[in-house]
Structure formats: structure tokens, C-alpha cells
Amino acid sequence: QKEVEQNSGPLSVPEGAIASLNCTYSDRVSQSFFWYRQYSGKSPELIMSIYSNGDKEDGRFTAQLNKASQYVSLLIRDSQPSDSATYLCAVIFQAGTALIFGKGTTLSVSS
């Protein structure tokens, strides 16, 4: 069974703080990992993709992947109220197959 697990939250952080979102997955041979952001009533939009162990940074966002621990995380630095959304972790378990999504973590950034 291919599963992706996330804490549903809500995760509440003050403006300017670091938000840390975590995700675990069930299959050690998984290849591709994605973080999507979804605002209420909108479709998911890609934030980050990561394919190899280590950190990948893009602006205020850093994705971290540890395949041995089957763990991927997303750090958001200098959190802004506009970052308030649901963050979806998604995994492609095997090449040529669809994304398997976690249920998402709701982030609330207070000003």
C-alpha cells in the first residue's frame, strides 16, 4: 500500500517565523517528491520538487529529503500571512505513475 502521511494541523505560526511542514511515505524506492500549495477553493500549485537526498532551496522555501528515513519536509522562512494555505505533500512511487498525495497540512500565519 502506497501511503503518504502528513499532520493535518492546523499549524499556526506568527508572521516572520519559520514554518516546518513534515511528510513521511511508505515506499523506500520512491523517486520523486513534490510540495503543492492549495488555497481554499483553488487548485494545487507547485511549490517545490525534490528528487535526491539533501536540501533544495528556492527563495523562502527549502525542501529537505531523507530517503533512508522516508521523510520529506518543507521549511518556509519569514512566513507571511499570504502563506496561509493547505500544503500537500505528493510522491511518485514508481516512474510513470500518478502522484500519491497526503491529506495536507493547514498552515495559518498570523500578522
Add this chain to the structure above:
Amino acid sequence: GAGVSQSPSNKVTEKGKDVELRCDPISGHTALYWYRQSLGQGLEFLIYFQGNSAPDKSGLPSDRFSAERTGGSVSTLTIQRTQQEDSAVYLCASSLGAGDIQYFGAGTRLSVL
């Protein structure tokens, strides 16, 4: 257009009726996916098309659901004899190829009364 286009944006139907949902992927994308997002549920995979290969239908919840992709581009998801539990947002995504980043359309919100 530049992105994935889905129509209609909203669909209200009566229980037992058939519905068709349309997806127009990003030009040049060979892979097309359908997902469903129900209230309180995560995004669940329904069906995947890659080029001219046979589709991966492993996510379809029942035989009332079917999809086709004509000419390697536009796709239609058909739900026959709709049930109230079919009420959800149906999302289409496309990617350049298998395993590449998927870009989502705005979705079709289906309400079955």
C-alpha cells in the same frame, strides 16, 4: 491557452444522470491525469494517460467511471448514473512526460443532488 483548462467549472446534476467533464492539457504535454478531491479527503488519483499507451485505470472507484483521451490531447471523464457520493472537485493535471511536474487545472466542482 497557457495552462490546463477544465470545463465546466461547476456542474449540478440529479442523482442517476450521466455527466461529462472535459480537460484540455497544456500543449505538448503527453501525460494527463484525473484526480478527485472530496470534502475532507485528500486528492485521490483516478486515471492516467501517457501518449498512445493504454491508460492506467487503477484509481477509478467503480465501473460507472470512464475516461478517454482523443488524439493525445483533450480528455473527457464520464460518470454514469451519478450518486451523491460522487460529489467532489474533479481535477485534471498534465505533465511533459511520465514522472515530470504535474500542472493542475482549476477543476470542476460536481454536485449530485
